[in-house]
Amino acid sequence: MDLLRFATAGSVDDGKSTLIGRLLLDSKSIFEDQLEAVEATSRTKGYDYTDLALLTDGLRSEREQGITIDVAYRYFATPKRKFIIADTPGHVQYTRNMVTGASTADLGLVLVDARQGLTEQSRRHAVILSLLRVRHLVLAVNKMDLVDFDRATFERIRDEFAAFTARLNVPDLTVIPISALQGDNVVTRSENMPWYDGSSLLHHLENVHIAADRELRDVRFPVQYVVRPKSDEYHDYRGYAGQVASGVLKPGDEVMVLPSGLTSRIAGIDLFDREIEEAYPPMSVVVRLEDDLDVSRGDMICRPHNQPDQSQDVDAMVCWMTKEPLRPRQKLAIKHTTRSARAVVKDVQYRLDINTLHRDADTHELGLNEIGRVRLRTTQQLLTDPYEQNRVTGSFILIDEATGVTVGAGMIN
Amino acid sequence: MTTQPTYRLSQLDELEAESIHIFREVVAELERPVLMFSGGKDSIVMLRLAEKAFHPARIPFPVLQVDTGYDFPEVLACRDSWVDRLGVRLLVASVEEAIADGVVVDDGRTSRNRLQIGTLLHAIEENAFTAAFGGGRRDEEKARAKERVYSHRDEFGQWDPKNQRPELWSLYNGRLHEGEHMRVFPLSNWTELDIWDYITRERIEIPSIYFSHRRRVFERDGMLLSESEFNPLREGETVQERTVRFRTVGDLTLTGCVESEAATLEEIVEEVGASRITERGATRGDDRFSEAAMEDRKKEGYF
Numbered sequence: 130m131d132l133l134r135f136a137t138a139g140s141v142d143d144g145k146s147t148l149i150g151r152l153l154l155d156s157k158s159i160f161e162d163q164l165e166a167v168e169a170t171s172r173t174k175g176y177d178y179t180d181l182a183l184l185t186d187g188l189r190s191e192r193e194q195g196i197t198i199d200v201a202y203r204y205f206a207t208p209k210r211k212f213i214i215a216d217t218p219g220h221v222q223y224t225r226n227m228v229t230g231a232s233t234a235d236l237g238l239v240l241v242d243a244r245q246g247l248t249e250q251s252r253r254h255a256v257i258l259s260l261l262r263v264r265h266l267v268l269a270v271n272k273m274d275l276v277d278f279d280r281a282t283f284e285r286i287r288d289e290f291a292a293f294t295a296r297l298n299v300p301d302l303t304v305i306p307i308s309a310l311q312g313d314n315v316v317t318r319s320e321n322m323p324w325y326d327g328s329s330l331l332h333h334l335e336n337v338h339i340a341a342d343r344e345l346r347d348v349r350f351p352v353q354y355v356v357r358p359k360s361d362e363y364h365d366y367r368g369y370a371g372q373v374a375s376g377v378l379k380p381g382d383e384v385m386v387l388p389s390g391l392t393s394r395i396a397g398i399d400l401f402d403r404e405i406e407e408a409y410p411p412m413s414v415v416v417r418l419e420d421d422l423d424v425s426r427g428d429m430i431c432r433p434h435n436q437p438d439q440s441q442d443v444d445a446m447v448c449w450m451t452k453e454p455l456r457p458r459q460k461l462a463i464k465h466t467t468r469s470a471r472a473v474v475k476d477v478q479y480r481l482d483i484n485t486l487h488r489d490a491d492t493h494e495l496g497l498n499e500i501g502r503v504r505l506r507t508t509q510q511l512l513t514d515p516y517e518q519n520r521v522t523g524s525f526i527l528i529d530e531a532t533g534v535t536v537g538a539g540m541i542n
Numbered sequence: 543m544t545t546q547p548t549y550r551l552s553q554l555d556e557l558e559a560e561s562i563h564i565f566r567e568v569v570a571e572l573e574r575p576v577l578m579f580s581g582g583k584d585s586i587v588m589l590r591l592a593e594k595a596f597h598p599a600r601i602p603f604p605v606l607q608v609d610t611g612y613d614f615p616e617v618l619a620c621r622d623s624w625v626d627r628l629g630v631r632l633l634v635a636s637v638e639e640a641i642a643d644g645v646v647v648d649d650g651r652t653s654r655n656r657l658q659i660g661t662l663l664h665a666i667e668e669n670a671f672t673a674a675f676g677g678g679r680r681d682e683e684k685a686r687a688k689e690r691v692y693s694h695r696d697e698f699g700q701w702d703p704k705n706q707r708p709e710l711w712s713l714y715n716g717r718l719h720e721g722e723h724m725r726v727f728p729l730s731n732w733t734e735l736d737i738w739d740y741i742t743r744e745r746i747e748i749p750s751i752y753f754s755h756r757r758r759v760f761e762r763d764g765m766l767l768s769e770s771e772f773n774p775l776r777e778g779e780t781v782q783e784r785t786v787r788f789r790t791v792g793d794l795t796l797t798g799c800v801e802s803e804a805a806t807l808e809e810i811v812e813e814v815g816a817s818r819i820t821e822r823g824a825t826r827g828d829d830r831f832s833e834a835a836m837e838d839r840k841k842e843g844y845f
């Protein structure tokens with residue numbers, strides 16, 4: 130059984146909470162006491178059906194109180210897969226929330242109301258998901274029961290969305306007509322829509338093939354921590370702990386350590402008390418080298434003929450997450466893989482209008498929830514790959530040095 | 543570890559890799575971490591993951607337990623066995639002592655779990671810990687679903703829900719000001735069933751009270767509580783011997799057990815898989831008073 134992480138997006142009232150509630154309920158991830166509480170509340174409110182949206186509630190009232198909820202995580206499992214849902218509510222902080230939720234997602238699920246069709250927001254959701262390199266996109270056309278399960282309505286929305294996403298980097302798009310409230314095409318295929326010959330939403334989530342998404346060619350191993358036991362038994366042990374960002378590492382491989390450029394071979398790879406034959410993403414392992422090199426946190430192990438970019442100049446798409454705008458000459462802390470440095474903003478090249486994809490080059494600032502192309506100069510070299518090729522070595526966060534708060538998220542071009 | 547030809551990790555291996563990454567990141571970036579140990583299965587899984595993260599070196603931080611004075615002896619025995627085997631330093635912060643020293647005030651109405659908060663914060667402050675690992679999981683209940691892996695606490699140990707940092711990719715922001723600390727939850731993405739599957743797979747030693755056994759119990763507020771000198775019977779309550787097990791461990795005056803025949807890990811996994819009541823809903827007296835109880839306690843600095 131493996132793990133699929135997906136992010137959900139939808140405008141208010143498109144039925145996102147109902148859909149998530151149904152997935153949790155039908156996969157038996159809801160407990161009796163939780164369901165009873167929701168049934169009781171539904172009765173008190175005078176509904177004649179159980180409002181599944183209440184299962185994931187608790188966010189609505191928080192929003193009213195001004196509490197930041199960027200992402201709420203939900204869990205369910207079927208015999209085939211375990212799922213982690215990054216549920217991003219609200220449209221006030223929408224961009225920031227969605228960027229956060231999408232950063233770890235393998236798949237993005239966008240909801241629309243069949244009666245309304247695509248809205249500006251649905252397009253925005255698709256843009257953000259593609260920007261964050263979420264490879265698999267599902268458009269769920271919800272409330273089909275309210276349009277009499279009409280095929281033409283569905284196909285019009287499907288075609289319009291496909292035409293729009295053709296302009297984006299979306300390698301895999303699936304469009305499914307559903308009724309979250311009644312369960313049509315959520316877990317099982319609906320008898321109300323015999324014209325639809327695709328799979329149910331859950332079936333698709335269970336079977337979508339994400340193995341190929343992991344980058345297995347370029348070896349990138351950011352050194353996180355040096356393990357030195359200082360015990361009699363392991364007197365000479367020196368291992369480099371980290372999580373494989375990409376590529377497959379094997380004992381005997383010739384490797385280079387950056388930024389020093391020194392080379393050695395992998396003597397062994399340890400996973401707790403076992404030596405293993407291969408390490409691949411996202412395994413957390415300890416790598417031992419044949420030679421005694423000076424390696425420390427922030428270094429990167431790669432192959433001599435396949436190195437990341439090494440530069441103090443960073444060109445990236447940045448999503449800005451705080452009220453005080455990002456401006457040229459501003460100084461920030463930057464965290465990239467296991468390396469921390471300081472950075473100064475050289476310039477803001479353009480701001481991306483995520484509704485129209487228009488590039489506004491007249492602006493030199495980025496405000497809260499805006500995304501733009503930014504050039505930075507860092508105090509230390511960073512060891513990077515384009516985000517498009519590598520989500521781990523291509524991403525960074527920006528931190529306000531005075532408050533310590535995370536204020537930006539960057540994807541390297 | 544199951545290596546599939548497709549280079550996909552199993553779900554448990556992926557969760558393990560993520561948690562190990564978090565442990566190492568905290569140790570590399572935050573100066574004085576500590577692991578908060580309740581004696582329950584989640585904190586034992588944390589110990590196991592920490593052991594794996596730094597092997598063959600010892601776990602490079604101490605373990606802190608808050609002693610309520612009402613702990614199950616079986617839980618303390620299991621704790622001692624783990625501490626001995628790993629050679630890790632154990633610190634015990636006693637609620638009794640905190641009351642005697644005036645650090646917290648026992649007004650006779652406040653539950654022990656609540657008194658733990660003050661005791662815990664005091665111990666963190668005294669030892670100048672900058673990071674405290676907790677076993678919280680996001681699937682436990684609604685209030686936790688939005689909790690970060692790194693949860694920032696101000697100089698009063700409080701969680702400010704209006705001022706939490708966005709958390710992207712696996713890039714954790716460990717920046718702190720003087721006097722502040724970070725709560726870190728390496729098990730954020732594990733579910734109760736994942737925990738049990740992992741304990742079963744790794745054959746992890748857990749307190750014996752998790753397994754079915756005969757025990758003298760009585761009913762109170764719809765819960766089955768253990769007979770104990772700390773738990774005087776009230777009028778109308780009678781003790782019976784039943785076959786039970788505990789689904790969570792905590793203060794024994796408040797932690798209920800369930801009737802169960804599950805005597806092996808496999809049987810527990812089966813029972814948990816089929817169970818239709820949340821762990822907390824079933825057995826934690828202190829959570830049942832209000833839906834918002836958890837949220838309130840978290841703001842004050844509860845685990």
Ligand SMILES: Nc1nc2c(ncn2[C@@H]2O[C@H](COP(=O)(O)OP(=O)(O)O)[C@@H](O)[C@H]2O)c(=O)[nH]1
Nearest residue numbers: 140141142143144145146147182272308309310
């Ligand atoms: N008829 C119908 N109503 C739906 C469907 N899905 C959601 N709703 C209703 O639409 C309203 C908004 O749903 P909710 O899940 O709260 O939307 P959210 O704001 O996107 O989370 C509620 O009254 C739901 O009962 C559906 O498939 N069919």
